[in-house]
Amino acid sequence: xxxxxxxxxxxxxxxxxxNTTSLIIFGVPRSASTYTWQVIGDIYEMGVVRTxxxxxxxxxxxxxxxxxxxxxxIVSYWRSHYPDVACMEREDIYQYVAYYQEFIWxxxxxxxxxxxxxxxxxxxxxxxxxxxxxxxxxxxxxQITPDRRDEILEAHSVRVNRAIANNLRGIDKSTLLAQRxxxxxxxxxxxxxMDDDNAKLxxxxxxxxxxxxxxxxxxxxxxxxxxxxxxxxxKT
Numbered sequence: 001x002x003x004x005x006x007x008x009x010x011x012x013x014x015x016x017x018x019n020t021t022s023l024i025i026f027g028v029p030r031s032a033s034t035y036t037w038q039v040i041g042d043i044y045e046m047g048v049v050r051t052x053x054x055x056x057x058x059x060x061x062x063x064x065x066x067x068x069x070x071x072x073x074i075v076s077y078w079r080s081h082y083p084d085v086a087c088m089e090r091e092d093i094y095q096y097v098a099y100y101q102e103f104i105w106x107x108x109x110x111x112x113x114x115x116x117x118x119x120x121x122x123x124x125x126x127x128x129x130x131x132x133x134x135x136x137x138x139x140x141x142x143q144i145t146p147d148r149r150d151e152i153l154e155a156h157s158v159r160v161n162r163a164i165a166n167n168l169r170g171i172d173k174s175t176l177l178a179q180r181x182x183x184x185x186x187x188x189x190x191x192x193x194m195d196d197d198n199a200k201l202x203x204x205x206x207x208x209x210x211x212x213x214x215x216x217x218x219x220x221x222x223x224x225x226x227x228x229x230x231x232x233x234x235k236t
Contacts, residue, residue: 004022005020005047007049008050009050011052013055021048022044022048022141023048023064024050025051026051026052027065027067028052028066030068030073031068031073039133040141043133043136043141043142054106062114062140063113064117065111066121067121068122069122069188069190069210070100070213070215071190071215072186072187074097076189086193087193087198093198093201093202094205104209107213120135121214126187129153130153203217
């Protein structure tokens, strides 16, 4: 008899097995993995695990992978730490690309385990969130009514999540939900926070990975962000 665990985020395989888990959602940070987990979790209600890590579990447990243009994902994560900084520096690019290497490896590892598992692109999910219901149904998830679909999408909409985040920010700015888990539904926003040189550096470091997952590494047209001119008292 199955004894499903509550929907939750996990960093390792305990207590994931076929009797406790209906679905694993793996996503690189800032790829709408939380949003996907929220929506699909409301469909299943129990037994849906979300993770940013790879762990060795039975291939009979269905998985869903979420991915995003690495530039948007990394800039979004960087902004969660430096919300008031206008442009990424060269050192930031090296640091955050290095940090994301583990998640890139985990995505590749999950793909080797289940190469035909659904791959949800952030850009497509944001444009058509109803696709999440199609994915859940294709994996044998519970059938729900159109009205229930609308209720779930509204409960986890950008508007609602932002309202929650604003309330939490007024109480505790360290709250993870407030700082890191509220999506802006932005595509191509990375161009606002990298100057041309750093955009080129990023593509030198992760150009192969961009191509592998279906994103164009070409930097043209020129990106929008440029470093501000030095102040009069600063040396140029």
